[in-house]
Amino acid sequence: MTALPRQRRRAVLRQSLSVGVATGTYGISFGALSVTAGLSLGQTMALSALLFSGGSQFALVGIVAAGGSGAAAIATSSLLGVRNGLYGLQVSRLLDVRGLRRAAAAQLTIDESTAVAIGQPEQPAGRVGFWATGLAVFVLWNLMTLVGAVIGNALGDPRRYGLDAAAAAAFLALLWPRLRSADARAVGVAAALVALLLAPHSPAGIPVLVAALAAVVIGVWRAYWTEPPA
Amino acid sequence: MSMWSTVLVASAFAFLLKLAGFLVPHRWLDGPRTVRVTALLPVALLAALVAVQTFTTRGGLVLDARAAAVVVAALALLLRAPFLVVVVLAAATAAGLRALGWG
Numbered sequence: 001m002t003a004l005p006r007q008r009r010r011a012v013l014r015q016s017l018s019v020g021v022a023t024g025t026y027g028i029s030f031g032a033l034s035v036t037a038g039l040s041l042g043q044t045m046a047l048s049a050l051l052f053s054g055g056s057q058f059a060l061v062g063i064v065a066a067g068g069s070g071a072a073a074i075a076t077s078s079l080l081g082v083r084n085g086l087y088g089l090q091v092s093r094l095l096d097v098r099g100l101r102r103a104a105a106a107q108l109t110i111d112e113s114t115a116v117a118i119g120q121p122e123q124p125a126g127r128v129g130f131w132a133t134g135l136a137v138f139v140l141w142n143l144m145t146l147v148g149a150v151i152g153n154a155l156g157d158p159r160r161y162g163l164d165a166a167a168a169a170a171f172l173a174l175l176w177p178r179l180r181s182a183d184a185r186a187v188g189v190a191a192a193l194v195a196l197l198l199a200p201h202s203p204a205g206i207p208v209l210v211a212a213l214a215a216v217v218i219g220v221w222r223a224y225w226t227e228p229p230a
Numbered sequence: 231m232s233m234w235s236t237v238l239v240a241s242a243f244a245f246l247l248k249l250a251g252f253l254v255p256h257r258w259l260d261g262p263r264t265v266r267v268t269a270l271l272p273v274a275l276l277a278a279l280v281a282v283q284t285f286t287t288r289g290g291l292v293l294d295a296r297a298a299a300v301v302v303a304a305l306a307l308l309l310r311a312p313f314l315v316v317v318v319l320a321a322a323t324a325a326g327l328r329a330l331g332w333g
Contacts (some may be wrong), residue, residue: 015313022317043237050241053248060240070239072231078243083275089259089268090252096256106249111279118272162324165299168283169320171276172300176307178273187270188277195278199286211278214270219270220263 004124009042012116012125016132019112019174022166023054024140029158030057031148037065041149048145053110056080059204060138079205084213087114094118094126108134111171119174191215295333299324 004012027048034044039061047057054198056077065072090111094117097105108130117130147154158164178184202210259268284300285291299320306316327333 010236018314018317020283025323039233039237043233046241050238052246056240056244060236064233064236070233070236073236074240074243078247079238081244081247083279084244085247085249085251086271086275088248089254090272092252092254092260093256093268102252103249106252107245109248109251109273111276114272115276118276119268127262160325160328162299162305162321162326162328164283165296165303165324166317166321168296168300169303170313170317171280171304173307173313173316175273175276175280184270184273187274191274191278192281195281196285196291199282199289200291202289204289208275208282210281210282212274215274216264216267219274220267223266226257 001031004122004128008122008125008127010119012129013132015174016129016136017135018117019170020136020140022170023112023137024103024144025155025163026054026142026158027144028148028155028169029153030054030061030141031145031150032153033058033065033148034145035149035152039064044145044149046144048142051077052107052141053077053081053084054141055111055205056217068136074193076204079203079209082205082209083111083212084109086209087111090114091117091130094123095130105130105134107139110137111138115171115174120178121177148226183222187215187219190218295324295327298327298333 009033030048031044033077034057035041039047047060051060057081060073060077063076064070088106091105091109091114092102095105113130113134116133119124120126120129126175155161175188179188191211191214193211195207198207198210231273259265280300284296285293301318302323303320306319311319324333
């Protein structure tokens with residue numbers, strides 16, 4: 001494996017750190033929301049360190065706050081967590097790790113680390129991007145969860161700063177280089193449309209999963225039509 | 231179910247789901263078509279995620295400041311703006327529109 005030139009390495013690390021800072025900031029709202037929902041400081045911190053998946057964590061405390069059962073909270077959180085397992089298929093190929101490093105990589109496999117990893121054109125940059133983003137998000141997310149849980153939502157609604165839009169834009173920017181391929185573009189557009197069609201009619205987590213599966217079927221189908229089978 | 235059991239069981243499931251992807255033997259995924267699917271899967275998931283994050287609120291379809299911000303981000307990307315510029319422009323667009331009372 002060829003080494004990564006220093007300049008590329010710095011660019012990837014900068015990208016990882018900015019994703020970490022933007023995502024970490026959301027940890028403040030999570031910490032505040034979780035304590036307001038009735039979870040203790042310890043339980044709130046356990047979620048950020050052990051569950052470590054923003055969408056699942058927000059859904060879990062949202063259900064608890066609304067008076068839902070523990071089983072419902074676990075089910076929704078897990079449904080939203082399925083996509084991390086699907087990311088793992090590709091991330092695992094990229095990293096090729098064993099033992100404890102594999103467990104650590106699995107724990108860090110979330111939207112952000114996967115997006116930075118697959119957004120890099122060369123494999124060494126993908127590896128650096130995965131670890132750097134995963135660690136940056138992990139450290140900042142936990143730190144900011146603590147801040148939010150202890151001092152409350154000092155920043156106010158993150159939407160006021162456009163942080164929700166920044167997150168969507170960051171994922172789009174990370175995907176962008178991949179969208180140069182016609183295959184990936186077709187799959188991405190199809191997935192986006194299917195997710196939006198399903199969103200009003202299905203529980204959280206389902207639209208993204210079904211969209212991805214539908215899109216992949218389209219991708220395979222396209223491959224079948226545009227290339228003779230090997 | 232106590233709150234601690236909810237927290238710990240949800241965390242255990244989350245980790246097992248993450249680990250599951252790593253435990254699938256690579257050779258199961260080595261066929262040319264499977265390699266393609268595994269590579270396209272994160273693209274599809276993240277594209278769907280962007281759509282849901284941009285156009286929905288609690289499951290309902292919504293057109294608000296986020297849509298404008300993501301359009302600005304896409305234009306910036308077309309003009310080859312660097313990553314940080316894209317993200318900051320999107321945040322500023324959404325924050326600005328909301329300060330003006332829209333979305």
